[in-house]
Structure formats: structure tokens, C-alpha cells
Amino acid sequence: MEEKYVPSAVEEKWQGYWAEHKSFKANEDPSRKKYYLLEMFPYPSGKIHMGHVRNYSIGDVIARFKRMQGYNVLHPMGWDAFGMPAENAAIQNKSHPAKWTYENIAYMRGQLKTLGLSYDWDRELATCDLDYYKWEQRIFLEMYKKGLAYKKSSAVNWCPKCETVLANEQVEDGCCWRCDSPVQQKELEQWSFRITNYAQELLDDTYKLTGWPERVLTMQRNWIGRSTGCEIDFPLENGLGKIKVFTTRQDTLFGATFMSLAAEHPLALDLASDAQRAEVAAFIDKVKKTDRIKRGAEDLEKEGVFTGSYCINPVTSTKMPIYLANFVLMDYGTGAVMAVPTHDQRDFEFARKYNLPLKVVIQPEGETLDPATMTEAYTAEGIMANSGRFDGMGNADAKEAIADFLEKEGIGKKTVNFRLRDWGISRQRYWGNPIPVINCDLCGVVAVPEADLPVVLPMDAEFTGEGGNPLARVDSFTTCTCPQCGETARRETDTMDTFVQSSWYFLRYCSPKFSAGPLDREKVEAWMPVDQYIGGIEHAVLHLLYARFFTKVLRDLGYCNVDEPFSNLLTQGMVIKDGAKMSKSKGNVVDPNALIERYGADTARLFSLFAAPPEKDLDWSDQGVDGSYRFLNRVWRLVYDVLPVIGEAGSVNPGELGAEAKKLRRAVHKTIKKVSEDVEERFHFNTAIAAVMELVNAIQAFAAKDAPENVAVVREAVESVVRLLAPFVPHFAEELWFQLGHASVLEAAGWPGYDAAAVVDEEVTVVIQVNGKLRSKLTVAPDAKEEEIRAQALADDKIKPYLEGKDVKKVVYVPGKLVSIVVA
């Protein structure tokens, strides 16, 4: 054994061994329990960053731990490889996105291998591989045939810098989630997935996801945004039609005194009287422009304009003026709101501003509201008033009663409304999966026939950065014949949102080479669902909601039988340095390469696991890394030092140990117990590692290491340290295990179990409190009688002075823990 720990030599050796033996290849094996472990796959941006190191180190601990426990572990890795940075790089370097992407993948794959992560590399996939995206095209067409993929013209979020459409989820603070440019509104024909068909199931199933963090589920539930209420028709005064509203407050219907429409409402301009027309048109224009910048801006003043038309409140028959209002959103509900200023704060402000009538229909108990003196809307519970036959009811009951009444009268009906919108997947970019349809002047949209699939991305596109989608300028691609009528037609040039690819890659990993379809059902059933998924919290809604949706769609298309893809979700925190997220502009980036070169992968892994529990942000500290490195060196030296004496040691004979040796052995087994629990039940790797450090300190403090009667205990202790460290620092542990003379690898050795008899304490410390303050301690046998301990506590030399001249009111005894004496 080398005296000095040389990480590069050790790591090279074992990485070579693992590659050569395909140590992490996963095969279906019904005789063993399966465990599918997955970390979110990276975008091949060029090189890995510390966030990746952390994410994948966490995953690797679990993978290796589960393997040592005997599970059949599937642990795959791949590349989320389509997307704009590749296209931007192509423009800059006058190159091709494919070249850039595959070069990055090659480099980053090398980096991941350098970290010693235990992936089954035979399952590696890149979403830009034809062999991946062609199957997605097939899924798309099946969705199209079922009406789950459709084309519609709509106002979309448009990023002027990326020159592409963004889903609502991809707009953050009115800006593009990727490049941060202000998002504009634009009317465009685009493809969508009908995720709203699954809104209810996506919501319901959040309650089955008991292994997910509550805040992720809350975010998804809020995003889906289910609310129950009524749709109510308000006839126009002129008798020419009606306005449909959605409300959750049908109990306030009798108090509706005016109507507010979104500026984009289809009737907005039609309703304008001649006198109001100019003003209405100007308002619509203004709102649309505001929209572009930031309609959701804080405290945007409520503004509106009278259309000049009226509708009729269907239950009171009063005339209600129709306004356009800037706070009414076209894409929620029906784009029209019945305004009840007395019981809705927005309507209240609007009514005060434009002098509209107020009518109280809910009175708080023991109080009478007067519309003339109200300073804000009353939105809480109360008793119905001015509401005809519903007067006197509690408003909660009236909600139900009025809904029934509306249905009976044919004025309205109960409905459920969701905030969730359909998922717009069209992107006007080249580097994505081409949507496999053809636009024919005669036949309209025609699906590409299955025999003509796949639609291959042409390699001869030009990347100039100008003129929008490069794909649209490749004539050989766009020009085609209509499969239906045979006339010349134009191929669709929109590509799919990259979130589509990441919505089913975890399924494809189960049968990555399957050539008869996207998924081999048998394999999928063998591995799915993912037992543990690990990734950043930033995907709480986007990726994780889409992936859940897609899984359900694939289930309904008959590809799998899974309802939910991820049984357990771990959202790891960010890597922070000097109080900020690592970024080039802050100059606080730590380069994994430099770290590995200087300390080795094991130290990099160890520190990123030790510095904080996985779900918390990790504060990077260069000195902390030194500490982790020192620890490994200490363990190496310990093994080096004791190796000559423990080489021939047999197994421990617990009955023949001296007191000190017994104590060491107890520490060993207690540590095994604690590390097992910390890793298995809590993923608290920081405390697990701390426990091993304590054990190492204890071994070092154990004086008579080389006494013949102790060598077996020392060997057991040292070997336990090595085995317990295996998931965290795999190369390091494997090498020491080898040096300790083992012919087989650590995985074969398995995760150590603890000896229940060895962890039992020979004596326990019982603390003695007087009036809640710690005054003394007793050392007693674990099976000491309660009376004895109580008596000893009261007779204790340090306790006596506190009892003198006082009454002992009460003595509380907690077995094996403490005696609490209350005196007065």
C-alpha cells in the first residue's frame, strides 16, 4: 500500500475497473427488488457546474447505498440536448448546433465519468438523437389523432430576443425565463397540448404523491388553480345576445350592479355605442400596449371605459352598464366579470372611481353595512340581504341554493374552472423536434403518414441570427407534397418545446434501444415508477407538471400502466458562494475540473455532501474542502498504519474483550446504525459523514491498537469505516478495501449490519435536575431500578445543598435519561 493518498491514481484505477466490468449495468431481474434512481438530466451547455456535482453526488450516494443493500438499481444518465443555446452558439461560431451539442456532450460525459458516478452508460441517450426524437413524433401524431395536440390561433407570449413563443410557465415576472428579455404579446398560429383535459387528474393525484415535498405539491395545486362556481348568462339590454360570466360568488349575484369585460373580449368593440366608440377603441389599444410591457405590474391603477351598452341582471332585472376594465383577464374564466362592488375589493375600487352604484347583499352578523359609508368591500361571511327569497340565509348556504336556482331557471350552471392553460409547444426555432405535420392549401393541416416518419432535421440550415426560424428557410425541408391530395404543400417548421423531450425520457431509459416503438411496455413495467427523483426546485411546476401529464397521456395511449412517474422527489438546494448563487458576473464560480485536479473527485463529492443536508442551499467554502481532504488523508494514514498489525486478524470474539475494546466496538456498531438510518430514512448525508468522522477519531484515540487481543476489533472498526464511506467516496473506499486484502468489491461485501447486542450501553448517564436546572449526573447500569436511581439522586452530594431546608414537591423520572426534582 502506498503511504501517501494520491487521488488521481486511485480514481483512475477504479473508474477503469468499473468501465471494464460494466459494474453499473442494470438488467431486469425479478428475483431482486428494483430501485429506479434518477437525477434530472443536464442540458449540455459546455461543462458541468457545481450544481451538477452536488445533484449527481447526492444521487450517486443513494444509488451505491441501494446497490450495497442488494437492490437491483437502475441509474441512467443522458442529455436534454435540444434548445436555444446550441443555436445561439452556432450563430456566433458559424458552426452547427449539432456539432456544438455533441462536442459538449462528449466533454461533459468525460467530466461525469471523472466524478466516478455509477451510471449505466449503456442506456445513455440524447434527446437530439434521431433515435429519440423520432419516437416523440409518433407520440405527437397519436396525440393529434386523439385531439390532445391541436393548432390554434391565439395571443402568445413572444420573446423578441429568442424570436420564439413561451408558455405561461416560462414567463417570469413578465420576462423570458431563459434570456430575461421583456415578453410581448403576439397573435400566432401555434400548436398546443390539451393538458387542461388532465387538470382534474393532475390535481387529484397530487394527493397520492406522499413522497413529494409539500411545497412542490402546493405550487402545482396553485398552478392548476381549480375553483368551483357558476357560469351565468347576462342578456344584453338590446336583446341581441348575452354575456357569459364565471363567478365563484354567485351568492352575491343580487348585488351585481355593472359588468366588466377584458379589453380582448370578442364583444368589446361590438358593444361600443357610437358616442363611446373612439374612447373604447383607444382604451383597447392602450391595454394591449400595457400588456406588452407588464400588465401584471404591481398596483396598476384600475382603469376602465364605459362601452355605452347595458346588460340585464337576470335575477333583479336591473340595467347594468357594461365597462371594459384593465384588470379583467381574457384567458381566465370567460373574460367577463359580474361586478359586485360591495363584496369584491377590485369592483369596489372601480365603482368608486367611476361612480357606479353599490348594493349590499351580505350583512355581517350584528352589523349593518351602508353602501354610502363603506370604505372597502366586505368579503367575509354573513347573512343574505336584498336578495329576494334568499334573504336571511347564511351566504355559504345561499351559494348552493342560488346555484341550484340558476340551473333550474336555465340562467346558469355550476362549473369548475381552472387557471391551468393548455401547453403551447410551438417554437419557431431550428434546434428542436420538428412537428410532423404538413400544411396544405387545399387540405389544411395533414399529419405526416407513419410510413414517412421520421421528419429528420435537415443538416444544411444556415444560422445567421436573423430572419427568425432557420428551418423555415431550408427549401428542401419545407417543400413537400400533401399526403392527402398530392399537391405541393409546405412542411410545418415549428419545433417542439424542449420540455416535451424531458417529459418522457425517464420512460425511454427503461428500454433505450427499443426499435419497435417509443417504449417496450414490459421493460417499462419492470422499472417504473422512478423510486427517487432528484433535481432543482426550479422545476417545481414546469418540468414536473409536464412530465406527470405526459405519463398519463402515454398511459392512455397504451404505452405504459403508470399513473405517476416519480414516487419520491428530492429537491436539492442551490450551491451558494459568498452569499450569492455562483455566476460568472459575480466571479464566485468554482470550477469542478480545478477542484478534481487538486483534490480528486472523492473530496469534491465528500464536501458537497458534508456541508449541508441536500434540500438546503449549500454554502461553498474552499477551506471546508481542505477539511474534507484532510479527513480522507487521515483515514488513509490510519489504514496504512494499522494494516501490518491487523492483516492476520480473525473475527471478533465479543466475550473476550477488555473494557476499552468493548467501548470501541460499541462505537463501531452505533455508527453503523446511525449512518444506515441517516442515509436510508432521511438522506442526511452530512450527519452520516459526521458520525463516521467521530468513529475515526475514536479509533485513533484507541491506544492499544496492536495488542494481539485487540487487532480483530480494530480491523472490524477500520473495515466498517471503509464500508460506510463507500457510497460517498467510492474510489477511495474501494482502494482501501482492496488494500485490506479483499478480493471482491465493496458492492459484493454489502452494506454492513450492526450487532444489536454490541450497541447496548453498559452504563448510562442519568442527569439530575433541580427545579429544571442541571445539577449533577449519575452513572448507572441500564437496568438499574427506578427506586434506586431516585434514592441515589436525592442522596447525591452535589444535589443535597439544593434540597436543604426545602420541601421536595415532586420527583420526575424519565427512564435512562433524567431525574427532575422540584423543590419549594
Place this chain on the structure above:
RNA sequence: GCGAGAGUGGCGGAAUUGGCAGACGCACCAGACUUAGGAUCUGGCUCCUCACGGAAUAGGGGUUCAAGUCCCCUCUCUCGCACCA
């Protein structure tokens, strides 16, 4: 504004069920070995106090023999949502 989470030494963090607050590591201090130390080893290290002891888990109140942990109020920070009718 609404919702969720957090606040513990100089720092990262422990304390799993209400039972010895500060495990483990970093930094720092002292000592040993040493030509030397950014290596290694030993010891110290919350604050106040010479000490006995006392105080302390953002602040205030409460429950309890006992509170970092449970309850109420206030403050601060982080994240998510933000006119969703």
C-alpha cells in the same frame, strides 16, 4: 397583499419522540515535532465571571417538573403566487 419555509457560536451546521444546546467540520488561539510550516499531532474555543455560578437558540409572552422543539404575538430573511372574478 396571500401562501409556504426559515432565523441556533466568528462561519457551515448538529440536537430524529418535549429530556445534558452547540455533535462534526471550518476558522482562530496555545503547545509539541521541526532549519521551516499552508504538513502532522495534542489541547483550547458561545457570552459574562478570578472563581462559585449565571445568561443564552431573532424579540416578547404562555403551557410544562422540563421548551431550540408545543401554543400566541411581533420582527427579519428566503421562496412561490400576485388583480384568477
